Amino acid sequence: MNTLLILLMLAVFMLPSLLLMRKQKARQxxxxxxQAGIAPGDRVITVAGVHGTVxxxxxxxxxxxxxxxxxxxxxxxxxxxRRGVVAD
Structure with missing residues (x-):
């Protein structure tokens, strides 16, 4: 009974962390x-917030x-x- 409670508590606390790590890995x-597909003419935004065209x-x-x-x-x-928006 005690072991089952410990396993259940581990699952409750570890499962959200594992799901978030999986989502983060997909985003990366x-x-x-x-970034590998950037080509001349693409509108982009840098991490510093600078907007420009490649x-x-x-x-x-x-x-x-x-x-x-x-x-x-x-x-x-x-x-x-990320990609920038084209201003009219």
Missing amino acids: AELAEF AEVGEGPTVQLEVAPGVTLTVERAGIS
Whole structure:
């Protein structure tokens, strides 16, 4: 009886943690896939909140991001968090 109670308590406390870890792992895989597929012309937002258009994708981990006409920043591919919205 005592062992069953301990197992039940472990299940109650461990199950939500395991489910959250699984969800987080799926989100990380989705983000890695997005970052690997970045191409010139894509509108993106960096983790710092900088909005821009991908001007050039380097062979390494860097990307040239155009934030204003004629102004480009070099950012790490891992620093790009999501797609940006196209402003009209």
